[in-house]
Amino acid sequence: MCIKESLRLYPSVPFFSRTLTTDLVLDDEYTVPAGTNACLVTSIIHRNEEIFPDSETFNPDRFLQENSATRHPFAYIPFSAGPRNCIGQKFAMMEEKVNSSFMKDHWLKKQNLKNKFQVKEPPCA
Secondary structure, three states, rough: HHHHHHHHHHHOOOEEEEOOOOOOOOOOEEEEEOEEEEEEEHHHOOOOOOOOOOOOOOOOHOOOOHOOOOOOOOOOOEEHHHHOOOHHHHHHHHHHHHHHHHHHEEEHHHHHHHHHHOOOOOOOO
């Protein structure tokens, strides 16, 4: 959940584009014709307050099953989505998990060394 929330705030793919295959009507008044290249900025979608309330706050609980069950599947797209999403997505997620595990282990070892070798002040004479 922490990795997903990190990718929501700081996506690995900042934007991606697609070519519209059909006309897109926006707000019943503006039509974007088929064949137009549309660019989607991932961080704008991921920081949409209607989808992710308090979107600027790091909150891994957003990805608990009960909190994300009703969310549209394309509301969270750190690697794009659909048939043209990132082919390295599973590898990247596995790499994130491995790196996080190494960082946690390194931090715990460092904390244990600090606690084991605490410098004590000599008694005053």
